[in-house]
Amino acid sequence: MTAVNLTHEPIEGEHFHVTSATTGDVWEIVVGLEVHCELATATKLFCSCPNHFGSEPNTNVCPVCLGLPGSLPVLNHQVVELAMRLGRALRCSVEPSVFARKNYFYPDMPKDYQVSQFDRPINVDGWLDLPDGTRVGVERAHIEEDTGKNTHAGGSGRIHGAQYSLVDYNRAGVPLVEIVGRPHIRHPDQAKAYVDELRAILLATGASDAKMEEGSLRVDANVSVRRVGDTALGTRCEVKNLNSLRSLGRAIEYEARRQVDLLETGERVKQETRHWDEGAGRTRPGRSKEEAEDYRYFQEPDLVPLVPGPEWIAAVDAAMPELPAARRARLAETAGVTPAEAAIAVSRDLDGLAAAAIGAGGDPGRVLTHVEHDLAVDGAGNLDPIHLAALVGLELDGKLTATQAKAVLAEMVATGEHPEAIAQASGFEAMDTSTLEGVLDEIVTGCPDEWVGYCEGDDKRRAKLQGFFVGKVMKATKGRADGKVVTALLEQRRVAAV
Amino acid sequence: MTSVPATAVAIAAAVRAGEVSAREVLDAHLAVIDERETDVHAFNLVLADEARAATTEVDRRVAAGEDPGPLAGVPVALKDNLCTRGIPTTCSSRILDGWRPPYDATVVSRVVAAGGIVVGKTNLDEFAMGSSTENSAFGPTRNPRDLDRVPGGSSGGSAAAVAAGFAPLSLGSDTGGSIRQPAALCGVVGVKPTYGLVSRYGLMAFASSLDQIGPFSTTVADSALLLEAIGGHDPRDSTSIAEPLAALTSVLDRGVAGLRVGLVSELMGEGIAPDVLARVHAAAAALAAAGAEIGEVSVPAASYGLSAYYLIAPAEASSNLARYDGVRFGLRVDAPTTAEMNEATRTAGFGDEVKRRIMLGTYALSAGYYDAYYGQALKVRTLIVRDFAAAYERFDLLLAPTSPTTAFRFGAKTADPLSMYLNDVCTIPSNLAGHPAMSVPFGPGADGLPVGVQLLAPALGEATMFRAAAVVEAAAPALTEVAR
Numbered sequence: 001m002t003a004v005n006l007t008h009e010p011i012e013g014e015h016f017h018v019t020s021a022t023t024g025d026v027w028e029i030v031v032g033l034e035v036h037c038e039l040a041t042a043t044k045l046f047c048s049c050p051n052h053f054g055s056e057p058n059t060n061v062c063p064v065c066l067g068l069p070g071s072l073p074v075l076n077h078q079v080v081e082l083a084m085r086l087g088r089a090l091r092c093s094v095e096p097s098v099f100a101r102k103n104y105f106y107p108d109m110p111k112d113y114q115v116s117q118f119d120r121p122i123n124v125d126g127w128l129d130l131p132d133g134t135r136v137g138v139e140r141a142h143i144e145e146d147t148g149k150n151t152h153a154g155g156s157g158r159i160h161g162a163q164y165s166l167v168d169y170n171r172a173g174v175p176l177v178e179i180v181g182r183p184h185i186r187h188p189d190q191a192k193a194y195v196d197e198l199r200a201i202l203l204a205t206g207a208s209d210a211k212m213e214e215g216s217l218r219v220d221a222n223v224s225v226r227r228v229g230d231t232a233l234g235t236r237c238e239v240k241n242l243n244s245l246r247s248l249g250r251a252i253e254y255e256a257r258r259q260v261d262l263l264e265t266g267e268r269v270k271q272e273t274r275h276w277d278e279g280a281g282r283t284r285p286g287r288s289k290e291e292a293e294d295y296r297y298f299q300e301p302d303l304v305p306l307v308p309g310p311e312w313i314a315a316v317d318a319a320m321p322e323l324p325a326a327r328r329a330r331l332a333e334t335a336g337v338t339p340a341e342a343a344i345a346v347s348r349d350l351d352g353l354a355a356a357a358i359g360a361g362g363d364p365g366r367v368l369t370h371v372e373h374d375l376a377v378d379g380a381g382n383l384d385p386i387h388l389a390a391l392v393g394l395e396l397d398g399k400l401t402a403t404q405a406k407a408v409l410a411e412m413v414a415t416g417e418h419p420e421a422i423a424q425a426s427g428f429e430a431m432d433t434s435t436l437e438g439v440l441d442e443i444v445t446g447c448p449d450e451w452v453g454y455c456e457g458d459d460k461r462r463a464k465l466q467g468f469f470v471g472k473v474m475k476a477t478k479g480r481a482d483g484k485v486v487t488a489l490l491e492q493r494r495v496a497a498v
Numbered sequence: 499m500t501s502v503p504a505t506a507v508a509i510a511a512a513v514r515a516g517e518v519s520a521r522e523v524l525d526a527h528l529a530v531i532d533e534r535e536t537d538v539h540a541f542n543l544v545l546a547d548e549a550r551a552a553t554t555e556v557d558r559r560v561a562a563g564e565d566p567g568p569l570a571g572v573p574v575a576l577k578d579n580l581c582t583r584g585i586p587t588t589c590s591s592r593i594l595d596g597w598r599p600p601y602d603a604t605v606v607s608r609v610v611a612a613g614g615i616v617v618g619k620t621n622l623d624e625f626a627m628g629s630s631t632e633n634s635a636f637g638p639t640r641n642p643r644d645l646d647r648v649p650g651g652s653s654g655g656s657a658a659a660v661a662a663g664f665a666p667l668s669l670g671s672d673t674g675g676s677i678r679q680p681a682a683l684c685g686v687v688g689v690k691p692t693y694g695l696v697s698r699y700g701l702m703a704f705a706s707s708l709d710q711i712g713p714f715s716t717t718v719a720d721s722a723l724l725l726e727a728i729g730g731h732d733p734r735d736s737t738s739i740a741e742p743l744a745a746l747t748s749v750l751d752r753g754v755a756g757l758r759v760g761l762v763s764e765l766m767g768e769g770i771a772p773d774v775l776a777r778v779h780a781a782a783a784a785l786a787a788a789g790a791e792i793g794e795v796s797v798p799a800a801s802y803g804l805s806a807y808y809l810i811a812p813a814e815a816s817s818n819l820a821r822y823d824g825v826r827f828g829l830r831v832d833a834p835t836t837a838e839m840n841e842a843t844r845t846a847g848f849g850d851e852v853k854r855r856i857m858l859g860t861y862a863l864s865a866g867y868y869d870a871y872y873g874q875a876l877k878v879r880t881l882i883v884r885d886f887a888a889a890y891e892r893f894d895l896l897l898a899p900t901s902p903t904t905a906f907r908f909g910a911k912t913a914d915p916l917s918m919y920l921n922d923v924c925t926i927p928s929n930l931a932g933h934p935a936m937s938v939p940f941g942p943g944a945d946g947l948p949v950g951v952q953l954l955a956p957a958l959g960e961a962t963m964f965r966a967a968a969v970v971e972a973a974a975p976a977l978t979e980v981a982r
Contacts, residue, residue: 072699074733113820296817
């Protein structure tokens with residue numbers, strides 16, 4: 001294998017392109033994501049064991065999820081409900097579905113087959129809109145069971161060379177939905193945005209707690225490259241072990257560059273599973289298998305076809321909460337911004353507050369700045385939107401500086417009081433112009449050389465000294481002066497002086 | 499000692515009436531076991547102590563004026579692929595060495611709840627794969643009618659236990675004929691109910707879409723009694739039928755007047771011994787004499803049943819038996835890596851027939867072969883359902899042989915698996931269709947050994963089937979005493 005050449009330069013823009021350092025060819029990344037998420041049910045997929053993360057090993061187990069001889073699966077109604085909620089949120093159609101067995105041997109899989117949905121999944125053919133307006137197709141979102149978890153002791157900590165292995169079956173039989181996205185993603189940031197958006201939908205629908213760090217949301221990326229203008233898809237690699245959004249973005253970028261290098265040196269991309277090594281910042285091929293896996297799928301005879309009635313589907317639709325994309329669009333319209341600009345407020349679940357504050361007369365730009373940056377998500381709930389609008393009004397009227405407004409906002413969250421009362425109590429009442437003039441008189445008198453420099457120096461020197469004088473005023477007023485007002489007063493004086 | 503009645507119906511009535519104690523009933527049967535079990539080897543395990551403890555409870559309830567239930571004090575033998583809590587359950591395989599299930603199969607709970615007394619776990623072909631009980635890891639069961647001959651299989655132990663008088667009732671499982679064929683060969687009644695009528699929870703699976711638990715008994719009424727006790731919806735089995743169980747014991751005397759009974763042409767010709775065919779025709783005549791209309795009917799796809807079965811059943815088995823990997827329970831043969839441990843365990847733990855079927859099934863499901871084998875077999879299954887449906891437009895019940903021959907000698911068919919598979923040719927179509935069928939003894943064949951005739955019914959047609967079975971039973975000639 002050739003060494004990976006990382007000299008390719010990315011081109012900024014909507015699509016992430018890689019330009020070859022040697023040929024000048026421009027390559028396009030094509031990514032499709034497969035996301036596994038654990039459903040937030042009370043009990044497991046086929047038995048009544050608790051679906052709970054973090055219990056003592058092998059305490060949430062029974063004959064069914066241990067796959068003991070003679071045990072049989074019974075489908076959990078709540079799994080179907082949550083899977084349909086997610087599917088409908090992804091604009092999928094809910095179809096009659098069947099469960100299948102995926103056969104392979106692995107110690108963490110009690111029955112040595114995984115019950116999944118193969119050729120007839122419950123949710124098919126939907127989509128997901130990213131905040132940037134990209135529509136990413138969703139091929140399917142099907143139900144399957146999770147496996148247990150192996151711990152390899154001794155040796156390298158990997159299965160090879162381990163002295164022994166321990167298996168915890170608490171996770172075995174936990175319900176999963178696998179969301180198979182179409183290869184419509186063209187940029188590492190889009191991949192991250194897709195997962196973010198999916199997570200928001202999972203949370204909004206209550207389908208999952210979607211925690212990547214606890215493994216309740218797991219992402220695999222199918223990555224391929226092709227020359228810009230080509231329509232056929234290149235050979236893809238499936239990248240696994242992506243434990244964070246950061247890993248996802250880095251891995252896609254690395255993998256794309258690796259593949260471009262291979263193709264440009266006349267080699268072929270081998271279709272394989274690769275593992276992301278976060279420490280080394282590279283992907284590595286998975287364990288090579290002598291033959292391709294043959295999972296020998298066939299219909300699970302212990303379960304009957306799953307055919308949710310139209311009434312059930314209609315009830316799911318009727319109970320659907322407003323989804324992030326709709327909330328972004330709504331806030332964007334209220335605030336007069338683009339949906340992408342409304343994204344943070346929605347992702348912080350503060351879009352309702354923002355819209356109400358804007359409705360109460362608050363300046364949209366200042367309101368959005370506060371909900372995006374200045375408010376902690378926890379505790380913002382008891383903030384009165386009318387108070388937020390009033391705060392923004394005080395800022396715009398020059399009665400509070402930006403710094404003061406932040407401090408007042410924190411007090412508003414803590415006490416629920418009106419911003420004017422807080423500002424007054426904190427001595428934050430903006431200084432009137434005559435007081436400021438007095439302060440300036442003293443400072444200018446005390447710094448004659450700097451004042452001459454300010455009045456007669458070139459633009460660069462004047463800019464520097466402007467900062468000097470504003471700083472002096474701020475210090476003298478303990479930050480109560482409005483920087484913009486001070487600048488204006490300085491400029492008035494200079495013009496008058498020359 | 500008070501005399502113990504012979505049938506389950508009579509025993510339960512006597513125990514409930516306080517005329518005989520459950521303990522007396524049990525002791526009488528344990529005495530027969532003591533006398534003949536060494537010869538017959540029907541059991542993998544006799545649960546004498548546990549059974550005595552259970553009779554104490556039944557007798558206490560009778561003394562207290564309570565009703566222990568419809569199986570009060572009736573000894574019941576269980577095929578050793580039915581899970582029993584804390585009691586070894588082996589499937590007659592080495593691979594389950596030392597394993598004790600932590601739970602009871604639903605049928606076991608229901609037998610106990612109905613006042614039945616579990617007397618032991620009966621021998622079977624390993625994982626219910628076989629037609630002679632010669633594939634048991636613990637040695638074969640012998641036919642109580644002739645100890646030189648096989649009892650049939652795979653539920654050979656359960657059939658032999660009833661035929662030998664070890665218990666008036668036993669439970670078996672029937673995937674392709676594993677209740678009906680040994681019932682025929684041992685001269686007892688054996689019933690495969692409609693798929694889904696009896697919960698499979700706790701039955702160690704062979705082929706999940708075909709497996710069904712059912713009763714053995716010496717009389718038709720006794721099987722009806724046991725089926726009523728174990729049947730009906732179980733929320734732990736997703737394939738369990740939701741509708742309540744139809745009454746059986748109360749309809750047995752209704753006769754067959756006006757019922758249309760069809761002889762299945764495809765199962766009445768090639769490969770069936772002439773003396774067996776003669777018995778089936780005699781049974782048809784008996785039904786006609788009781789007022790039934792007899793005709794002939796073709797079920798064309800039934801001819802392909804055997805081929806389809808030997809793809810579908812092994813395919814499911816290859817998946818069902820994957821869990822016996824040495825990781826969690828049963829036998830483990832240590833080796834340096836997990837994969838080598840799996841292989842060593844399975845090599846040591848499974849017998850030849852089980853390995854043969856796992857390989858057959860794995861092959862049938864493999865990429866590139868699925869359509870030609872498993873996929874094709876599913877189509878045949880659909881055709882069989884369709885052809886049966888057509889037959890049941892014209893007939894209420896069908897009649898056929900159960901087994902092509904009477905009981906054969908040990909080793910007669912072990913060298914040639916195909917000839918052994920042919921034993922199931924008449925029983926397999928009902929499993930593929932999910933329909934009920936039962937074998938009723940109808941006198942001796944040319945060799946003096948029992949012949950069973952098979953009654954087949956459409957799904958949930960048990961009541962009609964049992965009515966006809968009672969008529970056949972009443973007309974059955976006595977089995978002449980055969981040399982042991």
